[in-house]
Amino acid sequence: MIQMRPNVRQATIEPLIKATIQPKTVVYTDKHAIYNRLDKWGYGHESVNHGDGEYARDDYGGGFYEVHVSTREGF
Numbered sequence: 001m002i003q004m005r006p007n008v009r010q011a012t013i014e015p016l017i018k019a020t021i022q023p024k025t026v027v028y029t030d031k032h033a034i035y036n037r038l039d040k041w042g043y044g045h046e047s048v049n050h051g052d053g054e055y056a057r058d059d060y061g062g063g064f065y066e067v068h069v070s071t072r073e074g075f
Contacts, residue, residue, distance in 0.1 A: 010034050014041060028069050 013034055018041065021027065026044035029035040031051065038045040046067045048054045056065035 008034055010037055017041065017043070028067060030069055 014037070017027075017038075021043065023042040024044065026046060027035070027038050029038075029045070029047045031047050031049045035045065035047065048057055048067055048069060056068035058065050059067060
């Protein structure tokens with residue numbers, strides 16, 4: 001079960017991310033500012049902008065949407 005954190009800030013999520021995600025992993029998120037330091041923390045980072053109506057993106061033109069963050073909600 002996913003738990004929502006009451007205090008969502010970079011200082012709050014950094015130790016959680018580092019404890020659960022291997023360095024150099026590409027992390028897919030929305031455009032929330034708390035994820036802006038993922039690159040500095042040693043992770044790849046791709047995001048979609050829900051505010052602009054973007055929920056998935058085909059970066060390579062092959063018909064496969066590589067960048068998306070709603071997989072969990074789909075289950």
